[in-house]
Amino acid sequence: MILSELIVDGDEFAARTGWAIKPEGACSGDICVPLPAEATVAGGRLDVVVLAERLAMPLVQDQVHERWALGPATVSGRALSSAEAPELTLPDLDGNPFSLSSLDGQKVLLVAWASW
Numbered sequence: 001m002i003l004s005e006l007i008v009d010g011d012e013f014a015a016r017t018g019w020a021i022k023p024e025g026a027c028s029g030d031i032c033v034p035l036p037a038e039a040t041v042a043g044g045r046l047d048v049v050v051l052a053e054r055l056a057m058p059l060v061q062d063q064v065h066e067r068w069a070l071g072p073a074t075v076s077g078r079a080l081s082s083a084e085a086p087e088l089t090l091p092d093l094d095g096n097p098f099s100l101s102s103l104d105g106q107k108v109l110l111v112a113w114a115s116w
Contacts, residue, residue, distance in 0.1 A: 001069040006048040011048055019055060019073065021046065026055055028073070085110065 001016045010021040019026045025034040030104060039050040052059040058071035085108070088100040099109070 003048060003068040004066065006068060007041055007045045008048055010044065010046055013048075013051070017057075017070070019074070026051065048100060074094075 001013075013114065017028075021027075021029045022032070022034070023083040025032045027033075033054055035054055036050065039047055039054065041047050041088065052070060056074040057090040058069075058074075059068060061068050066078070085100055089097050
């Protein structure tokens with residue numbers, strides 16, 4: 001979810017993340033996570049920082065463009081909790097070993113494919 005501000009409407013949050021805000025908290029399927037009072041701000045809108053923390057959703061900021069990206073919830077344990085990749089060494093096109101750590105400090109896009 002890409003945001004231009006850290007306050008969001010509850011219906012928009014539900015539509016874009018699958019987490020509905022109910023009296024018992026943020027709910028997705030059979031999972032409900034209680035929310036503190038500070039999750040709701042003026043006008044009934046939601047504080048994304050509080051939601052990200054409670055739902056274990058990664059939240060990153062692009063300071064140059066004043067945008068935030070809110071990742072998927074990890075309370076179910078099915079998503080990565082950080083953007084740090086484990087050490088990985090594979091042969092390059094010439095057969096020489098190439099380590100992912102050699103790109104430390106750079107933005108990296110990993111593309112994976114599986115036939116199943």
